[in-house]
Structures are given as C-alpha cells and as structure tokens.
Amino acid sequence: MKVLFRDRRQDAALEADHRADEGVDGDEQRELREVLAQAEAMRHVMKTLFILNEAPYGSERTYNGARLAGSLSKASGAEVSVFLMGDAASCAKDHQKVPEGFYNIQLMLSRIARNGGQLGVCGTCMDARGIAETELFQDARRSTLDALTSWTQWADNVIVF
Numbered sequence: 765m766k767v768l769f770r771d772r773r774q775d776a777a778l779e780a781d782h783r784a785d786e787g788v789d790g791d792e793q794r795e796l797r798e799v800l801a802q803a804e805a806m807r808h809v810m811k812t813l814f815i816l817n818e819a820p821y822g823s824e825r826t827y828n829g830a831r832l833a834g835s836l837s838k839a840s841g842a843e844v845s846v847f848l849m850g851d852a853a854s855c856a857k858d859h860q861k862v863p864e865g866f867y868n869i870q871l872m873l874s875r876i877a878r879n880g881g882q883l884g885v886c887g888t889c890m891d892a893r894g895i896a897e898t899e900l901f902q903d904a905r906r907s908t909l910d911a912l913t914s915w916t917q918w919a920d921n922v923i924v925f
Contacts, residue, residue: 808841813919815912819851820869821862826852829925830872837879844881845915846873847907853889856904870901877903884911 814833818825830846837844848855860870877883884907885900897906916922 809843810841810921811843811919812836812845812921812923813915814844814846815922815924816846816848816852816855817850817925820855820860825925826855826869827867827872829923830855830869830876832923833881834872834876834879837876837881844876844879845884845919846876846881847884847886847912847915848904849886849889849912851889851893853885853893853895856883856885856900857895858899858901874901874903882915884915886912 812833814829816826816829820826833844833846836842855869855873858870860868862868873883883904885895885904887906887908890897890906900906
C-alpha cells in the first residue's frame with residue numbers, strides 16, 4: 765500500500781511548532797495552570813455516602829451521622845450523599861418542632877443539601893410509615909433501592925449509622 769501526501773511537509777519528519785529553547789507564552793502558562801488546578805481538584809474529591817437507619821430523636825446515632833455528614837459536606841474536595849432508610853425516613857418530615865436548645869435533624873440535613881449534598885429517602889420506608897412525598901422538606905427526595913445501589917457504586921466510602 766502506498767500513501768500519497770499533497771505537500772512535502774506532511775511527508776517530512778515531525779517537527780515541533782517552536783524550538784526547545786523558546787518559552788511558553790503567558791496565555792499558555794495561565795491555561796496550563798488552570799488545567800492543572802482543575803485536574804488536581806478532581807483527583808482529590810472524596811465521595812461519601814451516609815446511610816442513616818434510626819429515628820431522628822431518641823437515639824443519638826442519626827444525630828451523630830448527620831453531624832459527621834454535615835461536617836464533611838463543608839470540607840473542600842468532598843461530596844456527600846445521605847440516604848434515609850427505616851425509621852430514619854421520618855428525619856425528612858417538614859416542619860419539625862423540637863424543644864428549645866435541642867437539635868433539629870431537619871435543619872442539620874438541610875445544611876448538607878445547601879453545601880451541595882444529596883438527600884434521598886427510601887420510598888418503601890416512607891410508605892410503611894405513612895409519610896407522603898408532600899410531607900418531605902424541600903431538599904429531601906423520595907428515592908428507591910436502585911438509587912441507593914447507584915449511590916453505593918458512586919461512593920468511595922459508605923458509612924452506616
């Protein structure tokens with residue numbers, strides 16, 4: 765097989781666009797810094813899924829899970845998702861009223877969403893507890909076991925409370 769080229773440059777050895785002793789201009793340096801910074805940032809993103817199982821009040825397991833998820837959601841280079849299962853589905857109910865000075869799990873979970881986190885609530889668990897989708901606070905979404913499976917595959921770390 766014979767390959768024909770239209771001009772001699774294509775037939776010549778590969779040549780650099782500039783000599784090795786020529787520097788990179790300012791625009792190229794800025795662009796390179798931006799690309800490297802983006803690559804560095806993407807390389808250090810830690811994706812964590814929190815699965816909460818217990819009721820919002822009475823035990824401190826859900827409270828502590830929400831505290832850790834909230835803290836991590838504020839950290840640079842972290843992505844957080846929270847999935848509420850079992851009795852934890854009631855954590856997503858809107859208009860929670862707690863005694864003054866007591867933590868409010870709804871507010872804690874809302875902060876996670878404001879920091880870019882995702883909040884999913886097991887739909888089967890909601891149905892079993894008589895929680896309608898319209899009763900969820902704004903940042904919480906009815907979800908499925910298939911979604912939890914996808915989140916588990918997405919996550920670098922899965923933490924269960």
